[in-house]
Amino acid sequence: MAGVAIAALVVSVGGIATGTAAPAVADPGRPGTSGTTPAALELPADGHPSRDKDNRLGRVEPNAAQRSVAGAKASVRWNNLGTPRSLSPASASARSIAGGLSSDPDTAARQYIMQNQALFGLDGAAVSTMETLLVRPIGTGALVLLRQRFGTLAAGHDGQVAVLVNNGTVVRVTSSLSRDTSVPQPATLTPAQAVGAALSDAGVAAGDLAGTPDARLVAVPTPLDGPRAAYAVSFASTAHDHPDSYTTYVDARTGGVLVREDQVDYDTDNPQWAVFPAAPPASGADTRERWCFAPAAGCVRTVRDPNTGQAWDVNVASGTPTFTSSGNSANNVVQWGGGTAPFPATASPDRNYTYTFTDQWRQSRCNPDVYATAQRNDADAAVSNLFAMHNRMHDWAWHLGFTESTWNMQVVNVTGAGLGGDAEQGRAQSGAISGSRNNANQGTGRDGLPPTTNMFLWQPQAGGVYPPCVDGDYDMSVIGHEYTHAITNRMIAGPDTGIGSAQGGAMGESWGDLMAMEYMAEYGFRPPGETPFVTGGYATGNLTQGIRNYDMSRSPLNYSDVGYDLVGQQVHADGEIWSATNVRVRNAFVQRYGAGTPALQAQCADGLVQPDACPGNRRWVQLVFDSFLLQADSQFSMLDMRDNMLAADLVRFGGANQDIMWNAFATSGMGMDATSGPSDADPVPSFASPYTTNATVTLRAAGDAAGAAIRLYVGDYEARAVPIADTDPNTDLPDTFQIVGGQQYSFTAGGPGFGYRKFSSFVLAGRAQDLPLNLPRNLASATTGGVFSGDGANLARLGDDTEATNWVATDGVAGKRVTVDLAGTAPHLVSRVNVSALLRPQDLTDPADNQVQNRYSALRSFAVSACNSTVADCSQPGNFRRVYTSPTDAFPAGNFRPTASQLNLRTFSFAPVPATHLRIDVLSSQCTGNPRYAGEQDNDPRANTDCAANSPFASQVRISEFQVFTR
Incomplete structure (x- = not known):
């Protein structure tokens, strides 16, 4: 999946004395190779830089007819293949972009594309051969996902369109369709040759592979060379401290790599599990709860797979229990490395998975001798806890729409939808003996290929990070974060692609934090932290910010801040912008619909109550899951996902929340005039909403700054941020801007000769007002x-x-x-x-x-x-x-x-x-x-x-x- 790059939750990867072996070829994305940071200096870095690449050159510009048609009917953004990347209603008051279509969703979607041949460039024959990948009900409408075919070959990368239809109307479209539907020339290379080319490109040795590479013949559309026959080669390696997992599209005639997608993101029976629902206490006391398949004395919660109705430890194919940390949705082992073989939890014939927990890693202060003790560093308790938490995320996400038909992760798919054979492969205490520390990652291949997650021990490192000696297998905010990478990369852009853009990768990190938080909130679990919105409080020992720059609920970040923190891998820092934005949206829903009772929250989380009768936070998270399915293209921006959430609200809740959503997005700089590309490092922010009378603010430079060129930023950052206005007549920025009023904002003002001043100001609602900027001269400038x-x-x-x-x-x-x-x-x-x-x-x-x-x-x-x-x-x-x-x-x-x-x-x-x-x-x-x-x-x-x-x-x-x- 594009951009599914090691979702290192954390700043430091690697461990005490670890490094990554240099690959066979130099690659600017891999530490230790030409032009990059030496492996010895890698410890303090912020995670794993994505090794995605797209070698397809050029761009097909939309023609005048396309622009005319789109502009008359919808707000449009364009992809590189000459078709709309996204289409939304032309104004905030409009509820659709087309009407008069069939009541059948699949038929309506195809009718819309055929009736707009001038826009998409596809005739009836091209539309009729499209595969239907998904028809998913959403509220009163449905999401239809179609995939192009080029001759006998299905599109393997791009070539998809998602159409949200509602009672004969089209509400939202996202697309990576190609106007060129010609039949590609046949393959001349063998699958083995393609595998060799993919391994060489990624710098992975054949002897280091985990399993046999998968090679499928598909078509890959390109802007300049039309559709190309290509092998989609999927492979993985765990030979290094950094796992490798890729799908590489190799041109089936030339052997050249068209696209490489980094797939790793760097969090009588009555079976019973002893678990920490959120995290252990700082004291290390054993406060675990007992969860059971059926009600029993001492059990505080009953748990089961909502899809099969079976216990988590059941082999669905045989109908028998596994007696260990393995089941239909997860297969978890302890993987210490250092020459030791992976091992599951000690078999429990009575299915009582309540292994002893002594907090051995903390109590020993990270002493490696613990691996050789009888308790084995609490390995059984750790892998059992991780297994339970993976199942909980599977079950919770299932009720929100991550099911077999939307490519979830299970050994057996009982409905026949999806491919199955791809339960989450969890690795507890990963690399413990070889020295890997302070990380968590998720590798998610296409549907049918088992995803893999690694959870690590945490330990102080000189000049790296300074967590306590704890085991990440007990931090649910980290576990849930990593599992969410698999959710988003399966639900977004169809079963084979996932997230590909820079802003998309940032949102992937954000969704991990948000979904882990939301899961715990709905069940009343409280993670360590000053608020429930801290990610990694247990793993890091930082209860104020956790692993991030900010607690999500206390963040001042907005869309103008993209790129504000570029030390290490900025995808995590930029993701905090999307987190802050969504917490504001979530708060607006809670203010309108309330937080409900704990019992109602749990009933909604278990799917017993429909979203339109649930508290505000559940309505918000349902729209987030809906937005994943609305995104057909792997290349998308935060504005695209904003539009997906707005469109989902139109269909699921009848548009009842357009006002609060627009206002919250606008407060976050994603207002009605914001613009951005999928990987834009300098998006144009807008703080104006179409659902309020915005305040009009005019800059007035005063004092020493009178007549000077002063820039104004909304928020706390100047470096790499985008100003909202300035007093310089030589720039395109005006000295006046619109903003949602009635609240306090943080501002930063400054310019050449004046340094910078950070301040806050209350903006009055719906009024024209001056913002005086009385800045003294910077005598050191x-x-x-x-x-x-x-x-x-x-x-x-x-x-x-x-x-x-x-x-x-x-x-x-x-x-x-x-x-x-x-x-x-x-x-x-x-x-x-x-x-x-x-x-x-x-x-x-x-x-x-x-x-x-x-x-x-x-x-x-x-x-x-x-x-x-x-x-x-x-x-x-x-x-x-x-x-x-x-x-x-x-x-x-x-x-x-x-x-x-x-x-x-x-x-x-x-x-x-x-x-x-x-x-x-x-x-x-x-x-x-x-x-x-x-x-x-x-x-x-x-x-x-x-x-x-x-x-x-x-x-x-x-x-x-x-x-x-x-x-």
Whole structure:
């Protein structure tokens, strides 16, 4: 599945002393190869970069007739194959894009495409040969998914259209259809040759394969060369600490790779399971609940497969129990690696899977000797818990629409829909002996190929991450996150493709967090965290933010912030934008429909009550699942999924929630005038809603900034964010914007010569109003004449008025200093500085600083000294007087790791002092000065956890801005 890249929930992959073997060919997506970060420096990175690639060149532009037809009937976005990528009603008040069609959904969908031949370029013959992959009822309508055929070959990648129909009308269309329906030239290569080409392209050795590669002959449409016969080669390898899983489309005539899809995302019987529903307590006490197939004394919950009605441990093909951690929906083993064979839970003839839990990994403080004890690091309890949680996610998602007909994961598909043979393959304590740590991932191939998930032990790593010694097999927020990757990559874009775009990958991470949260909320389970919206609180030990930059319910992020945190793999950080947006949408539903009682919540979660009689959160999550099926194309943006959710509401709930949904999306920057492509790093935000009288806000630069070019951002970020307005007449941005009123917003304002100021302001509803921007001059700005000198590289970047660049010293931390000769010659009465430690992406073109960006190299504490050249020689360090010493936690990174939210711009004030020169002295970095990352924190003799002593980044320190003001 495209873009299903290792959904590393976490920042660090690999483990204490692990790396990834270099592949046979250099690949910029694989660590340890040409042009990339060396494997030895991989530990502090944020996960696994996707190794997707699409070698199909060119784009078929829509012609004038297409644009005319589409523009008259619908809001349209275009794909690369010359057809609409998406079609929505032309306005928020319209409820359809076509009418007068058959009452039969499949017939109506085909009629619509044939009646719009000028738009899609497909005649009746091309439409009649399309395969019906799915007809799925949604409310009063149905979703129809069709796939093109090119001669005798079915489309293997792209070539699909999803049509949402409702009583003879078309509400929404997404498509990856090709206008060119010609028959591809026949294959000349053998399947074996195609397998060889795919392995070589991915850098996977034949001897490292897990199982036999699957090669199917399909057709792949291309923009310039028409449909091509191709082999869809699916294969996997677990030979390395990073699992490999791909479907590669190899041209069946040339042997060239057309598309490569990375499929890994980097969370009498009465059988009984002892489980932690959310996570163990911090004390390590055994607070597990007992869940049973049938009611029994001591059991707090009855559980069974809603599809078969059988217990989770039943082999449906034989009708007999497995007596271990295996069943129709999951097959789980402990996979320690290091030469040990995988093993399931110890067989239990009485099906009482209540193995002893001693919290051995935590109690031993990560001592590897635990594997050789009789308790085996609580392996039976861990794999049994993981097995139960996989089944719970399967059962919960089944009631929301992830069934056999929508390509779920089961050994036996009892209805005959889907292919079966693809239960979730869970690997508990994965790579424990070989040293893999601090991760979780999900590899999801096409329907019929078993998906695989790996859960890892967590352990502090010098300069990597600093979790407690815990087992991820007990953190349901992580387990549910990873399972959701399989849900989304099966339901989106049909049974064989999945998520492919950058924004789609970000949403994949977000959906993982959101669905794990929602599952627990509906059943009343409370994960560790200050709120229920923290992901990975147990695994990371951080109860405020968990594994993310923000708690989903406390996030200020919006659509203008795409790319705000580019250290490591930004797909996780950008996913937090979609999470914040959906929590706002969810809150709006809860405000309208209430939260219901715990009993009603559970009844809705078990499918006993229809969504239109459920609390608001259940209505919201049903629309999320519906939106997956509405997406036929693997390339999509957050705006596409917004439109899918809006369309689903029109059909499932009669459009009753268009107002609250639009308003929440608009508040998140995804309003009616927002625009973006599927992988756009700089989408155009809009904060205006078609369902309210928006406020009209005009910027008024005042004070020193009067007449200056000032940019305004909605939110807390400037670097890599997109401004909503500015006062510069030389740009296309206006100085006026519309925004949903009646609430408080965070803003960031600044520009050349003025640095940046972060503030909040209440926007009045439905009124024209001014937003005054009274910004003082940044006396350290290069624009105003500030000149920097001193230690390190890229000195001028401290005064370039943007957090997008860094100053760096790489030969030590404490004592490094930079002096700024302030603007003008007369002394200024200085009383405030802005300092930022926000990091930037690695820049291979910068010879002075092209190293991997590591969060622990960010500034933590500093001092400011002043000199007045009218009374002293400021070229002499001894003539500077210290005027401010920051707190030791000036940039207060917490448990687990520093985050973007803790490193961005902060203001520090002190008593006014006359100065012509100001100096910033580094006192510590996050690595050298944060006690959370210091000392030996475990009993593993192979691991040295002290950051200052053992991290390769301990000698580096970075600052992105040093701004100086008189007030």
